[in-house]
Amino acid sequence: MQFRNSRARYGAVSASLHWLVALAVFTLFGLGFYMVDLTYYDQWYRLAPHIHRSIGILLFAVVTLRLLWRFSGTVPSPLPAHSRFEVLSAHLAHWLLYLLMLVAMVSGYLISTADGSGVRVFDWFEVPSLTGRIERMEDVAGDVHYWVTWALVGLGVLHGLAAVKHHLVDRDDTLRRMLPVRLKRS
Template sequence: MAFRNTHTRYGLVTVLLHWGVAVTVIGLAILGLWMTDLSYYSPYYRSAPFWHKSIGIALAAVLVLRLLWRWINPKPAHLPNHARWEVRLASAVHGLLYLLLFMIVISGYLISTARGQGISVFGWFELPALVSGLPRQEDRAGDLHFWSAMLLLGLVALHALGALKHHFIDRDDTLRRMLGLRPRASLENSTKEK
């Protein structure tokens, strides 16, 4: 697999960034929902938020890196069998995914810094509280964080269903390209040559 994207396939960096962000987002959502039920006496009361915040800050950095990579390394052309409405819907969903991810990260930061405390990132350094003390900052940011995450998970499900539709119904290379696999046509040609 090539390091960079080509006209027909995604490169290694794009594939790793895509799946890394996907796994991280799902893991953070599970951790976040689990954390809300922890009592003060739970042994995870302090450690779960620490990991949630640290991984969330790391995710923010990876999102910026991913957008920069996308800007300097254009994505492959759309497959010829994609209808215009599918291309537009996919673009809209991708745009919303990025918007929601940044809303979640920013609102998470605002929750954590509402009382003027910085955020320890893996114990390596502290991200300062640049914004704090806004009226009901923690509550408002918390609502935005939760509902943005729920909407994001819904869009992730739609995104996954679209990929499965292309793979199993349309039988095209949409999902194969993001998995870093060879196109179906090259597999069929290699089978015929044997």
């Protein structure tokens, strides 16, 4: 597989970053869903949020890298069989996914730094608070984070179902050209 994108398919970097981001988003959602019901005496009470915040900060760096990579090169052309509606809705969905991810990560950061403290990332480094202590920021950012992550996962599931539909029903190369390895046509 080629390193960079071509007009026909995504390259290894784009495909790998795509699947890494997808895995991280769904993992963070599952961990976040799990950890909100933890009690003070649960062994995961402090560890789960630390892992969640650390992966979230790293994901922000990966998404930033992914956007820079996307803007620095070619993007594959839509497949000829795709309707104008499919092309436009795919573009809209992709940009909405990016927007939702960024809002989710920024709101998560604001929740974590509302008291003025920084975010420790796996004890490797600390991302400082940029806002300092702001009254009620944790509550407002928490509401935004909650709804945006549900919207992100919902749209992510729809995105995945659309790819599966293209693969199984339309029998086109939409999914194949985003895989980091080549699958033979059946």
